[in-house]
Amino acid sequence: MFPLKDENPTKRFPFLTILLIAVNTAVFVFTLLNGTFEETINLYGMRPVEVLAGKRLETLFISMFLHGGILHILGNMLYLYIFGDNIEDVLGHGKFLAFYLGTGMIASLAHAVTDPTSYIPTIGASGAISGVLGAYLVLYPRAKVYTAVGFYLFWRIVMIPAIFFLGFWFLLQVLSASITWMTGLTEGVAYWAHIGGFIAGAVLILPARARLRKRRRSSHASSYGSY
Numbered sequence: 117m118f119p120l121k122d123e124n125p126t127k128r129f130p131f132l133t134i135l136l137i138a139v140n141t142a143v144f145v146f147t148l149l150n151g152t153f154e155e156t157i158n159l160y161g162m163r164p165v166e167v168l169a170g171k172r173l174e175t176l177f178i179s180m181f182l183h184g185g186i187l188h189i190l191g192n193m194l195y196l197y198i199f200g201d202n203i204e205d206v207l208g209h210g211k212f213l214a215f216y217l218g219t220g221m222i223a224s225l226a227h228a229v230t231d232p233t234s235y236i237p238t239i240g241a242s243g244a245i246s247g248v249l250g251a252y253l254v255l256y257p258r259a260k261v262y263t264a265v266g267f268y269l270f271w272r273i274v275m276i277p278a279i280f281f282l283g284f285w286f287l288l289q290v291l292s293a294s295i296t297w298m299t300g301l302t303e304g305v306a307y308w309a310h311i312g313g314f315i316a317g318a319v320l321i322l323p324a325r326a327r328l329r330k331r332r333r334s335s336h337a338s339s340y341g342s343y
Contacts (some may be wrong), residue, residue, distance in 0.1 A: 132213050226243075249282050
């Protein structure tokens with residue numbers, strides 16, 4: 117199953133969300149067309165063994181804007197497009213950018229700590245986007261997500277509350293991480309980065325949730341007259 121859109125309107129235009137999608141896409145297309153795709157990944161991918169030794173820390177940032185293929189970037193940008201605008205709406209443009217980059221770097225560190233001897237370069241925006249998903253679950257657990265669910269030729273679109281859609285997504289990451297840890301096998305997916313980013317996003321958004329609830333109570337109270 118995969119999401120198509122959410123039923124959760126915003127008050128302001130998601131400038132940063134659109135810009136992040138544009139930058140990620142531009143970097144992917146540029147490296148693909150100019151023939152430096154593999155070289156760029158090898159040079160700027162985040163290698164746990166290097167980062168934990170205090171070396172090439174800039175890759176914590178740069179690696180967030182690199183992707184390994186068309187399906188990789190399409191999936192990440194779809195999730196960012198659907199869920200990012202609401203988090204940007206709550207935080208504002210500047211704070212949203214700091215939130216996105218911060219959860220992305222925390223996600224990379226989570227992966228590094230769980231695989232400290234790895235020289236394999238890790239890339240992708242999924243750690244930062246996982247932070248967005250964690251924040252969305254905390255702020256809008258009841259928001260409806262239009263989701264395509266099916267098998268082969270049999271598909272239908274259903275509306276799933278975010279708490280179930282994102283909760284299932286997070287559970288899938290935990291189960292996948294546990295299986296790869298127990299078996300020693302790897303699927304080429306940094307599941308612990310997803311888990312770390314999701315938890316970081318859920319925690320870091322808590323002050324914003326408190327402010328949002330306070331505004332809602334104030335708005336609700338002001339809708340009643342006094343006699």
